[in-house]
Amino acid sequence: MRYRWLAWLPALPILALATSAAAPPAADEPDEEERQYRAAVARRALEENCLICHAEDMIKSQRLTPAQWKAEVEKMVGWGAPLPKEQQDLLIDDLSSRYSDKTPAVAPAHMRYEDALTRILPTESDRSSPTGDADRGAKLYAVNCASCHGPDAQGAELGPNLVEKPVLYRPADYNEVVRKGRGRMPGAQAVLMPDQQADILAWLRTRRYTVQ
Amino acid sequence: MNEHRAHTISAAGEPRYSRRHAIREAAAWGASLAFLGSRNRSWGGESVDSSLILRSSRPLDLESPASALDHWLTPNNLFFVRSHFGAPAVGREPWKLELGGMVERAATLSLDELSRGHEVVTVPAVLQCSGNGRGYFRPRVTGVPWERGAVGHAEWSGVRLADVLERAGIKPGAGHVHLLGADGPPSPKTPAFFRSIPLTRALDPSTILATRMNGEPLPLLHGGPVRLAVPGWSGNHWLKWLRVITVSRDEAPGFFMQTGYRMPKVPAPPGAVLKPSDLEPFTTSAESPGRATATSRRSSSPPTATPSGALRRCSTRPVPGAGGAGVSRGTPQCRAATSCASARPIRTARRSPSSPPGTRAATSGTGSIRSVARSFKR
Numbered sequence: 001m002r003y004r005w006l007a008w009l010p011a012l013p014i015l016a017l018a019t020s021a022a023a024p025p026a027a028d029e030p031d032e033e034e035r036q037y038r039a040a041v042a043r044r045a046l047e048e049n050c051l052i053c054h055a056e057d058m059i060k061s062q063r064l065t066p067a068q069w070k071a072e073v074e075k076m077v078g079w080g081a082p083l084p085k086e087q088q089d090l091l092i093d094d095l096s097s098r099y100s101d102k103t104p105a106v107a108p109a110h111m112r113y114e115d116a117l118t119r120i121l122p123t124e125s126d127r128s129s130p131t132g133d134a135d136r137g138a139k140l141y142a143v144n145c146a147s148c149h150g151p152d153a154q155g156a157e158l159g160p161n162l163v164e165k166p167v168l169y170r171p172a173d174y175n176e177v178v179r180k181g182r183g184r185m186p187g188a189q190a191v192l193m194p195d196q197q198a199d200i201l202a203w204l205r206t207r208r209y210t211v212q
Numbered sequence: 213m214n215e216h217r218a219h220t221i222s223a224a225g226e227p228r229y230s231r232r233h234a235i236r237e238a239a240a241w242g243a244s245l246a247f248l249g250s251r252n253r254s255w256g257g258e259s260v261d262s263s264l265i266l267r268s269s270r271p272l273d274l275e276s277p278a279s280a281l282d283h284w285l286t287p288n289n290l291f292f293v294r295s296h297f298g299a300p301a302v303g304r305e306p307w308k309l310e311l312g313g314m315v316e317r318a319a320t321l322s323l324d325e326l327s328r329g330h331e332v333v334t335v336p337a338v339l340q341c342s343g344n345g346r347g348y349f350r351p352r353v354t355g356v357p358w359e360r361g362a363v364g365h366a367e368w369s370g371v372r373l374a375d376v377l378e379r380a381g382i383k384p385g386a387g388h389v390h391l392l393g394a395d396g397p398p399s400p401k402t403p404a405f406f407r408s409i410p411l412t413r414a415l416d417p418s419t420i421l422a423t424r425m426n427g428e429p430l431p432l433l434h435g436g437p438v439r440l441a442v443p444g445w446s447g448n449h450w451l452k453w454l455r456v457i458t459v460s461r462d463e464a465p466g467f468f469m470q471t472g473y474r475m476p477k478v479p480a481p482p483g484a485v486l487k488p489s490d491l492e493p494f495t496t497s498a499e500s501p502g503r504a505t506a507t508s509r510r511s512s513s514p515p516t517a518t519p520s521g522a523l524r525r526c527s528t529r530p531v532p533g534a535g536g537a538g539v540s541r542g543t544p545q546c547r548a549a550t551s552c553a554s555a556r557p558i559r560t561a562r563r564s565p566s567s568p569p570g571t572r573a574a575t576s577g578t579g580s581i582r583s584v585a586r587s588f589k590r
Contacts, residue, residue: 053297053398058268063352068483072354080399101352108275110263113289116272117433120299150400160398164300209300209396209455211404 042094045087048184050076052160059095063103066096082158082184122169132195137203140196144188153207158184163207174201264290267356271298272433276361278507285336286364288426293433294341294362296405296468300394300453307437309421313390313458316381323423323437330371330379335418337443338365339450342473342494345503353482360505368441369424373457374415382411382459389414390464391440393453408464409442409449418443421454446494448473463493 030038050059064072070092077083083091142151148159155161167173178197181187192200261277272295280290309326312318319325340363347357356362377389388408397404413419422441423430430436435452442449448468463469475494476486 053270055268055270057266058273058356061267061357062354063357064354065351068352068354078401079397079403080401109266110261111266111269111274112263113274113291113293113431113433116264116269116274116293117431120301120432122301122304154396155399155402161396163396164394166299166301169301169304205304209394211392211406 038090039094041087042090045083045091046094049081049083049091052081052183057109060099060106061108062095062099063101063105064096064099065101066092068101069095069099080155080157120166120170122166123173124169124171132198132200132202134199134202134206136196137199137201140192141200141203144192145200148185153204154209161209162204163209168201168205171201261290264292265359265361267358271295273356274433275358276364278360278505281361281364281505281507285366285426288366288428288431288434291339291364291366291425291434292341292358292362294356294447295395295433295452297395297397297402299432300396302394302432302437302453309438309454310456310458311376311380312456313460314383314386315377315459316383317379319380321376326376326421326438327371327423330375332369332371333417333420334367334369334424335420335441335443336365336367337418337441338363339441339447340364342446342448349482351482362447363503363505366426368420368422368443369427370420370422370438370441372417373419373421373440374417376421376457377414377459380459385461386459387411388460388463390456390458390460391451391454392456392458393435393439393451394455395453403467405451405468406464406466407449407451407469408460409440409445411459413442413445446473469493 046056046059050056062069062072073081073083073088073092073095077088141153145153145159146156148156149162150156150159153162162168167177175194175197177185178192178200179187179189188197261279264274264276267273267275272293274293276286276290276292280286306322309321309323310319311321341356341358343355344358344362345360346353346355347359373389388410390406390408392404392406395405409419418441420441421438423436423438425431425434425436430439435450435454438454439452440450440454470488473494474488474491476484477490477492480486480490
């Protein structure tokens with residue numbers, strides 16, 4: 001008789017299940033919607049900040065602990081990555097879960113030397129004369145580009161260094177970026193006429209990299 | 213499993229290679245071909261990879277496939293590529309090299325002026341990234357996860373840095389030579405890849421301003437039109453797209469000289485954070501036990517065979533000030549590579565004989581387990 005309550009024992013797991021389903025998720029375990037939101041913010045943080053300088057393949061090949069990812073992200077912020085402070089933790093969490101030291105390795109892609117070279121070689125002949133006016137370009141650059149890329153085009157808070165970069169001798173690539181923008185950079189299609197873009201290009205080509 | 217035995221050299225020096233082994237190996241290759249999928253490997257003969265392993269497409273980091281290390285010279289288009297900020301735009305106007313600092317006659321030199329009146333020498337040397345092998349580290353470390361192929365061997369040609377500096381006239385008190393390339397960092401907050409080598413190393417006759425690689429004009433992705441070659445020292449000293457040479461009293465300032473590419477004075481566990489005073493540039497006292505990579509198990513000779521031609525052609529004199537202790541401690545195949553790298557430059561540019569048949573060992577004298585262990589501290 002004393003042990004009659006034992007008959008209820010098999011029901012315990014069912015009871016436990018029912019209560020857990022009804023209970024709201026713990027504060028440190030975000031629900032699915034929250035997870036998706038965080039992933040989207042982290043994705044955007046990656047695209048708009050890390051991918052200014054890095055291709056994603058390098059980031060994807062890392063296998064690091066959360067402490068290592070934190071150190072790496074902070075190092076890159078120190079080196080000029082314009083990652084807003086409020087997005088840092090989200091990005092670190094996302095990278096730590098996606099590319100942790102437990103994540104299985106993925107076989108790297110291959111690339112021919114010639115194909116890597118083709119991506120940066122000038123697309124115009126040595127003899128083709130510049131179409132823009134560098135003096136006009138200097139003024140246009142100061143108004144339209146300097147706020148992000150710096151007065152000397154060697155990079156500033158938001159825009160990277162442009163001096164002596166291969167894209168300056170690949171006019172189609174240059175025009176594409178200027179017209180359509182990239183990452184945080186807005187497209188200047190409605191702001192700059194094609195001849196003005198050429199003027200800016202002519203000025204950029206006169207710049208030489210110097211240590212400040 | 214028995215491949216090892218199949219490659220044993222008989223007393224007569226001929227490899228024993230039975231039909232049974234041949235069939236077994238053919239089957240093994242069939243399996244690996246299926247496994248390798250897109251990678252180009254020809255059937256039955258040499259294994260051939262026509263592409264590099266992509267570690268980072270921007271900035272560009274490409275790793276040599278192990279098969280590219282089979283030969284005495286690594287082909288230029290299969291030689292590993294390392295860049296911090298990507299290649300600069302090159303070739304639109306004549307290259308200029310600025311020479312200044314503690315010299316009597318500062319100058320801006322074209323490539324023609326650079327070589328005028330100076331002897332062009334050719335040095336066969338191993339070039340190895342100090343992070344080669346980082347991908348195998350456990351616990352993991354940050355950085356390009358190189359496996360075996362951040363290394364290669366080439367013939368580098370150009371004028372001696374010593375000749376150029378001596379013509380400019382080195383002022384008393386000079387101790388280091390600062391080096392800057394044309395590859396600017398993306399942000400003013402990003403440290404420039406600004407480096408230096410001690411003057412003693414700059415004056416070593418094997419240190420050259422390389423404008424040719426394996427007989428070709430120095431390719432753009434390998435630092436062309438001109439890079440420094442510092443045989444026996446790791447790749448971070450071999451500054452690419454060299455633009456400014458400044459003779460100075462002290463080491464170059466900045467992250468990539470004072471923090472990156474430093475080693476603990478005594479071995480430390482991976483990930484350890486050390487005080488600057490416990491670190492040193494890793495060339496000056498590094499022991500270099502060397503490294504060997506077996507690039508093919510199909511070899512008809514033992515995979516650690518030393519290229520006999522290499523030993524004949526090279527002296528065994530270590531590079532002064534280059535941590536030469538490691539040279540004598542290395543295994544024979546490491547000695548070959550290290551001493552080649554440190555050999556007195558061959559006086560006139562010439563091609564080396566091609567690799568002896570059956571040579572399958574690629575070695576390096578510059579990298580060591582110790583150096584790799586520390587190289588995570590970029």
